[in-house]
Amino acid sequence: MPALKSVLLLLSMSHYVSVRCQGCSPIQENLNLFHRYEHSGKTYFMSKATYISDVASSAMCKTLCGYLAEIDDKDEHDFVVSINYKHYQYGILVAGTDKYKEGSWEYDRTLKSVKYFNWCLALGEPNNSNDQDCMGVSNKDACMLDHQCVYEYGKYDFHYLCEVD
Ligand SMILES: [Ca+2]
Numbered sequence: 427m428p429a430l431k432s433v434l435l436l437l438s439m440s441h442y443v444s445v446r447c448q449g450c451s452p453i454q455e456n457l458n459l460f461h462r463y464e465h466s467g468k469t470y471f472m473s474k475a476t477y478i479s480d481v482a483s484s485a486m487c488k489t490l491c492g493y494l495a496e497i498d499d500k501d502e503h504d505f506v507v508s509i510n511y512k513h514y515q516y517g518i519l520v521a522g523t524d525k526y527k528e529g530s531w532e533y534d535r536t537l538k539s540v541k542y543f544n545w546c547l548a549l550g551e552p553n554n555s556n557d558q559d560c561m562g563v564s565n566k567d568a569c570m571l572d573h574q575c576v577y578e579y580g581k582y583d584f585h586y587l588c589e590v591d
């Protein structure tokens with residue numbers, strides 16, 4: 427029965443389309459505000475502008491269908507450092523905060539503990555200077571530091587990084 431087959435095919439196609447449409451699609455205007463990179467099956471977006479706050483950065487990452495980058499291991503850390511270095515920025519904001527409990531680092535998105543650290547110990551980081559509760563990666567030193575969650579826009583060349591699964 428070819429007619430029934432066609433109907434079934436159409437039904438299955440419409441199901442496929444509806445499932446696909448449930449996915450997030452990034453806003454082009456926002457994509458233009460970032461440099462794009464691929465690594466280990468993920469896509470990363472480095473902001474062209476400096477960051478204002480962790481909350482604003484996370485919201486912007488969400489419009490790209492992603493989240494503030496979560497550095498899970500050395501491989502990802504080294505990749506982040508490598509793209510940071512390309513732009514020769516002072517540093518970048520990534521996910522990880524101890525705003526809920528000083529010295530206890532977790533991801534805002536999942537409330538899971540941060541597992542990988544590469545603190546700039548030689549620079550005395552993390553030093554919680556003026557209550558720094560967010561995590562950054564220093565370009566020059568290729569290591570992590572605690573940094574202000576709310577930041578004076580443009581004060582230093584400190585950008586932010588989004589990650590998309
Ligand atoms: Ca802190």
Ligand SMILES: [Ca+2]
Pocket residue numbers: 551552553554555558571572573
């Ligand atoms: Ca610090």
